[in-house]
Amino acid sequence: EPPLTFAPPPAADASAGKKGGKAAKEDLEATVKERIAPRKRAPAEDALGSPADFVEEPAFSRKDLPRPRGRFTRVEAPRASFMELTRLTGKPIVEAAMEAADHRFALLRALSQRFNGARGELTQVELENVLRDHALMDAMVEKERRQVLDGFTTQRGAAGRVAWALGLSPSELQRLVSALSLTEDVEALRERFRREALATPHLTHRLDLLGREKYLTDLGIQKKFADTLRKELERLVGDVLHDAGDLHELADAVARKHGAPSELVFRAFERLGLADGLRKQLLASSR
Incomplete structure (x- = not known):
């Protein structure tokens, strides 16, 4: 018998194979993108509830916050009676405070933070009695005298500056x-410093003092000093008036002749009320 033969399968369409492979590749890429893409979760209505369920809670106010505790607590230390200072054990406390205080007012401020008086705040009289009880008053007075006299010498008699340097009010x-x-x-x-200010021979020094009005007022000589300097400048201007064309040139001429800064001379003309009169004289002399 002749052998059995099978018909070959029909040839696949080449164009269809290409299309099928391309579609499969696109499906594979779409599947990969879906797997790696972030998922969006749908909100659960039951869990969220309705908008009416959301009620804004009031924020805590400062008074509702708990008070600080432990090392963060600020509590003023209780003050002891000043009678503790009158005892023998109180003398070292007073002596230590005296070393840091220039005068009795500073000493009172320092000790009143730790001790009360007989009727409330510690008073100056009570403090002075404590100093006398411990024989410390003479040492305090000697220190104060030195501070006050040195202050008036250093500040050239200005009481306001002395008070500021010592931490005192003018009345204190x-x-x-x-x-x-x-x-x-x-x-x-x-x-002594009043006489020095009024008798200063150098023009530059006097012009500089004119700008220190508070100092002159403190010494009580501001008006007298201004009147004296005004008369002197009027005399000095008369010698060089014919050499100047305007007020600045006049100030330069006076400054050059007497060795003073021209800017200070010009300011003195303005402060002493000489500027307008000098301008009129310069205008008249130029005609």
């Missing part, structure tokens, strides 16, 4: 000077 400085019996000594120092 007056009380301290009176308590130390230094009124005459202080006035003698102030008078």
Whole structure:
């Protein structure tokens, strides 16, 4: 018998194979993109509830916050009675405070933070009694006298500057000077610096003092000093008036002749009320 033969399968369409392979590849890429893409979760309505369920809760106010505790707590230390200072054990406390204080007012401020007086705040009288009980008053007075006299010498008699340097008000400085019996000594120092200010021979120094109006007012000589300097400038201007064409040239001429800064001379013309009159004189002399 002849052998059995099978018909070959029909040839596949080449164009269909290409299309099928391309579609499969696109499906594979789409599947990969879906797997790696982030998933969007749909909100669960039951879990979220309705908008009416959301009610804004009020924020905590400062008074609702708990008070600080432990090392963060600020509690003022209780103050002891000043009678503790009158005892023998109180003397080292007073001596230590005296080393850091220039005068009795500073000493009172330091000790009143730790001790009460008989009727509330510690008073100056109670403090002075404590100093006398411990025989420390003389040392305090000696220190205060030195501070006050050095202050008036350093500040050239200006009481306001002395008070500021010592940490005192003007009234406290007056009380301290009176308590130390230094009124005459202080006035003698102030008078010395008044005479020096009025008798300063160099023009530059006098022009500089004119700008320190508060200092002159403190010494009580501001008006007298201004009147004296005005007369002197009028005399100096008369010698060089014919050499100047305007006020600046006039100030330069006076400054050059007497060795003073021209800017200070020009300012003195303005401050002493000489500028308008000098301009009129310059205008008249130029015609």
